Amino acid sequence: MKFKLTFxxxxxxxxxxxxxxxxxxxxxxxxxxxxxxxxxFPWGIWIGFDLLCGVMLAAGxxxxxxxVYLFNVESLHSVVRPAVLTAxxxxxxxxxxxxxxxxxxxxxxxxxxxxxxxxxxxxIGICVMSYTTVLFFEFLPNVLERFxxxxxxxxxxxxxxxxIILGILLSTLHQSSLGSLYLIMPSKLHPFWYTPALPFxxxxxxxxxxxxxxIFESTQSAKAFGRHLELPVLVQLGGALLVALWVNALLRxxxxxxxxxxxxxxxxxxxxxxxxxxxxxxFVIPIIMLSFKKVRLSPQGLYLASIFTVLGFITNRLNIAxxxxxxxxxxxxxxxxxxxxxTLMIVALGFALFGLAVKYLPIFPEEKHPxxxxxxxxxxxxxxxxxxxxxxxxx
Amino acid sequence: xxxxxxxxxxxxxGCKQCEGACAQQNKLPYDDTVAAESVQSAHKYTVVMTKDxxxxxxxxxxxxxxxxxxxxxxxxxxxxxxxPVVYDVWKCIGCRYCMVAxxxxxxxxxxxxxxxxxxxxxxxxxxxxxxxxxxxAEICPTGATKFGERDDLVREAQERIRQNPSTYLPRIYGxxxxxxxxxxxxxxVPVEQYGYPPSAKIGETPMxxxxxxxxxxxxxxxxxxTLVLGGIYWVSxxxxxxxxxxxxxxxxxxxx
Numbered sequence: 204m205k206f207k208l209t210f211x212x213x214x215x216x217x218x219x220x221x222x223x224x225x226x227x228x229x230x231x232x233x234x235x236x237x238x239x240x241x242x243x244f245p246w247g248i249w250i251g252f253d254l255l256c257g258v259m260l261a262a263g264x265x266x267x268x269x270x271v272y273l274f275n276v277e278s279l280h281s282v283v284r285p286a287v288l289t290a291x292x293x294x295x296x297x298x299x300x301x302x303x304x305x306x307x308x309x310x311x312x313x314x315x316x317x318x319x320x321x322x323x324x325x326x327i328g329i330c331v332m333s334y335t336t337v338l339f340f341e342f343l344p345n346v347l348e349r350f351x352x353x354x355x356x357x358x359x360x361x362x363x364x365x366x367i368i369l370g371i372l373l374s375t376l377h378q379s380s381l382g383s384l385y386l387i388m389p390s391k392l393h394p395f396w397y398t399p400a401l402p403f404x405x406x407x408x409x410x411x412x413x414x415x416x417x418i419f420e421s422t423q424s425a426k427a428f429g430r431h432l433e434l435p436v437l438v439q440l441g442g443a444l445l446v447a448l449w450v451n452a453l454l455r456x457x458x459x460x461x462x463x464x465x466x467x468x469x470x471x472x473x474x475x476x477x478x479x480x481x482x483x484x485x486f487v488i489p490i491i492m493l494s495f496k497k498v499r500l501s502p503q504g505l506y507l508a509s510i511f512t513v514l515g516f517i518t519n520r521l522n523i524a525x526x527x528x529x530x531x532x533x534x535x536x537x538x539x540x541x542x543x544x545x546t547l548m549i550v551a552l553g554f555a556l557f558g559l560a561v562k563y564l565p566i567f568p569e570e571k572h573p574x575x576x577x578x579x580x581x582x583x584x585x586x587x588x589x590x591x592x593x594x595x596x597x598x
Numbered sequence: 599x600x601x602x603x604x605x606x607x608x609x610x611x612g613c614k615q616c617e618g619a620c621a622q623q624n625k626l627p628y629d630d631t632v633a634a635e636s637v638q639s640a641h642k643y644t645v646v647m648t649k650d651x652x653x654x655x656x657x658x659x660x661x662x663x664x665x666x667x668x669x670x671x672x673x674x675x676x677x678x679x680x681x682p683v684v685y686d687v688w689k690c691i692g693c694r695y696c697m698v699a700x701x702x703x704x705x706x707x708x709x710x711x712x713x714x715x716x717x718x719x720x721x722x723x724x725x726x727x728x729x730x731x732x733x734x735a736e737i738c739p740t741g742a743t744k745f746g747e748r749d750d751l752v753r754e755a756q757e758r759i760r761q762n763p764s765t766y767l768p769r770i771y772g773x774x775x776x777x778x779x780x781x782x783x784x785x786x787v788p789v790e791q792y793g794y795p796p797s798a799k800i801g802e803t804p805m806x807x808x809x810x811x812x813x814x815x816x817x818x819x820x821x822x823x824t825l826v827l828g829g830i831y832w833v834s835x836x837x838x839x840x841x842x843x844x845x846x847x848x849x850x851x852x853x854x
Contacts, residue, residue: 235709242639242706245697273827275834306692306707306714310672317689319673323809324695326816328671368827375823376816386808387665387699390799402812 215551222548225541229303239539244528248538251524252546253300255381256517257293258331259405262413263420264290264338265374270443272367279440281433284345284566285424286417288557291338294331296553303545323383330377337370345564379406385523393527395468395478400458407454408485408516411447414440415489415512420557422506427558430567432502441505444512445493452486477518477526485515600681600780601726602660602748603735604755607785608765609742610653612646616734616743620644623722623733640708643719644734647792654792655743657734658683658704658719659772660780663804666696666705674716681748681780682721690716701776701800721780748780755784771797777804 229237240247267286270276302308314328340359347356359366382405385392398404418440425432459465468478489508498504529535560566614633621628626641638645644657664683667675674689675696692714697705708714722732730736735745744751752773759766771789772779775797783789790796 231712233710233712233714234707240709242697242709243703245694245707273831273834275838304693306694307690308692310689310691313672313689313691317672317674319668319670321668321806321810321813322671322673322695323813324669324693325671326813364831368824368831371827372820372824376819380812383809383812384695386812387669387805389801389808390701390795391698 215555218544218547218551221544222551225544225548226303228541229545234306237539237541237545239537239542241536243532243534244536246524247536248521248525248542248546249300249304251521252517253304253549254297255520255524257297257300258378258381259409259412259516259520260416260513261290261293261297262374262378262409263417264293264341264413265371265378266410266413267417268341268367269371272363273371279436281568282417282421282436282440285420285561286413287338287341288345288560288566289416289420291335291342292553292556292560294335294338296549297331298335299552300546300549323380323386327377327380327384330373330380334370334373334377337366337373340366341370345560345566349564374409375406378409379403381405391528391531392523393474393530394462394464395474396523396527398458398462400454404451404454404458407447407451408519411444411451411485412513412516414444414447415509418444418505418509419513422502422509424557424561424567428561428567434500434502437502437505438500441493441499441508444509445490445499448486448490448493448512452490455482455486474522474526474530477522481515481518481522483515484511484518489515600679600748601721601745602681602751602780602782603657603721603732604744604746604751604782604784605655606742606744606755606758607652607654607783607787607789609740610646610655611740611742612648612653613739614646615737615739616655617642617644617646619733619737620719623725624720638704638706640706640715640717643717649787649791652787654783654785654787654789656792656794657781658721659702659775660719660721661776661805662778662780663776663806665699665701665776665805668806668809669695669699671695678723680723680726682723682726683780684720684723685716685718687715692716699805701795701805748782751782755782759784769797774802776800777802 225237234240238247238249263286267279267283271279271283302311305311314325314332318329319325340362344356344359347359379402382401382403385397385401386399389397418437421437421440422432424430459468468475489511492498492504492508492511495504498508525536617633618628620626620643621632621641624643626632626643632642635642636645636647638656644655647654647656660677660681660683662677664675664677667673667677667683670690671693672689672691674686675683676686677683694705694707694716696716697703697707704718705716706718707716722730725732731745732743735743738744744754746754752770755770759768759770765786766784767786767788769784771783771785771794772781783794
């Protein structure tokens with residue numbers, strides 16, 4: 204096959220080049236040379252975006268698997284494979300991101316021998332490790348089918364109920380535990396974001412974003428691969444998203460109400476501006492949009508609403524990881540360009556791998572009219588969608 | 599019983615000999631440039647700060663219930679029975695959760711290193727094991743930093759405050775903060791002026807309790823949630839099985 208240099212392929216190559224340069228700096232000159240992290244700001248954008256947001260963006264896997272296999276919602280069956288693929292890639296890339304952020308990544312296996320059961324980080328580590336394994340087995344049938352290996356598929360089908368229940372159990376644990384990480388910092392994290400309810404809020408937002416991401420990636424891959432869009436599936440997901448957003452909004456309101464912060468959050472302040480941005484993007488805009496039946500029934504409307512939701516909750520997690528500490532520390536943390544470039548490289552890799560998987564594996568159900576031509580030209584769609592997400596990553 | 603340090607700011611003359619002794623003990627570089635640095639870092643575990651003509655020392659507080667030890671995923675920190683909170687570098691994976699979790703911001707990082715370590719005062723555990731004082735307490739010419747049993751030092755601090763109420767603020771910083779620390783401070787100006795976190799803000803609850811409340815539920819949560827999920831799975835699939843069986847029955851019935 205002839206390799207054609209399209210605009211997005213050039214962008215992809217540039218991103219990878221800069222990313223590899225930053226990787227060299229990171230592992231040769233240390234974290235100080237590659238990032239703007241300091242003793243006052245020991246966790247930067249790699250924790251805030253790559254880890255906190257990465258795990259949330261990959262939540263579609265357990266949401267859809269739960270809906271289809273646990274609650275037996277047959278109609279969503281066609282999005283299970285893309286959702287599992289996204290989750291699997293998401294977690295693998297999460298681990299790649301972790302290798303950049305850990306000061307001594309070569310000792311990451313210590314996690315398995317020097318266990319500290321009191322540590323939230325330990326629990327997350329074990330859960331993520333196990334869940335990535337579960338996702339591997341949930342994803343494996345795609346590869347086996349491609350090579351027509353029937354026997355191992357039968358074995359995996361036999362243990363599928365166990366995989367599903369284990370996957371959802373592990374997801375419940377670590378999605379909420381990401382919030383628990385911050386419970387030990389009551390004196391540091393700004394009260395707008397520090398709340399004993401953090402684990403519940405993290406779990407709730409994971410479900411909302413999981414649904415939104417499934418809408419987003421279905422629409423995106425329909426566009427990129429010239430596939431037929433299954434509107435009834437999107438409509439159903441959109442309805443579920445609206446419910447999930449209301450539940451999240453209610454939780455947030457209850458939390459501010461019980462802690463007596465309702466008066467404070469409406470007063471202008473540095474933190475309030477970021478909070479307003481987050482609340483507008485995550486709740487106000489998508490809830491208003493999805494409340495119109497016309498929007499709920501249109502692919503374009505659902506697509507937009509899902510993008511707002513995703514951006515809103517990304518803002519939420521970046522606020523928790525970065526904005527919420529600035530007043531305590533007393534200065535701002537602005538990531539170095541090399542930090543952005545590593546994050547950008549990981550996201551671009553994710554999109555590229557997704558594109559490759561869709562091209563070579565039976566991720567989407569067979570269609571009657573294969574769109575060979577368009578498939579061929581649209582291998583690397585990565586940066587198309589990677590760029591808008593990352594524009595907001597550092598806000 | 600556990601050992602502790604009592605720092606009396608009113609007795610400190612700002613000679614910084616404790617800084618030098620600490621550097622020597624821990625094999626850290628120490629010269630005029632380092633002495634002039636007024637912040638702690640990976641190469642400066644303790645610092646004597648100057649404000650007007652008053653001094654204040656800063657070092658790891660060696661909490662009775664240390665946040666760093668509870669958050670570390672590989673248990674690289676632990677509180678020894680003798681008092682010090684020590685660090686096992688060979689376990690550390692470099693996640694820096696200890697740094698974000700510490701209410702006193704004591705762990706510092708070797709940001710420029712290719713194989714970085716977390717650095718903080720470890721209260722000379724080898725010296726204590728050998729029956730000696732910490733390096734800083736031993737060298738202190740005025741006794742501003744005093745080493746001893748925590749209970750004795752608390753009593754002594756209370757006695758000093760009682761005898762000279764005009765000299766001291768009526769409180770021992772570290773007595774109850776975050777559940778008590780093995781470094782106790784008494785002074786005539788609020789320690790908060792030197793960057794210590796306000797007592798009201800950090801509270802008296804041991805830090806590990808904040809996450810412990812959630813973590814202790816997990817062993818119960820796992821079996822219960824597994825049962826719930828399994829139950830949902832069974833119910834939702836049972837419906838299909840029953841429907842299929844009924845359909846089968848109907849088919850057989852009509853065929854007969």
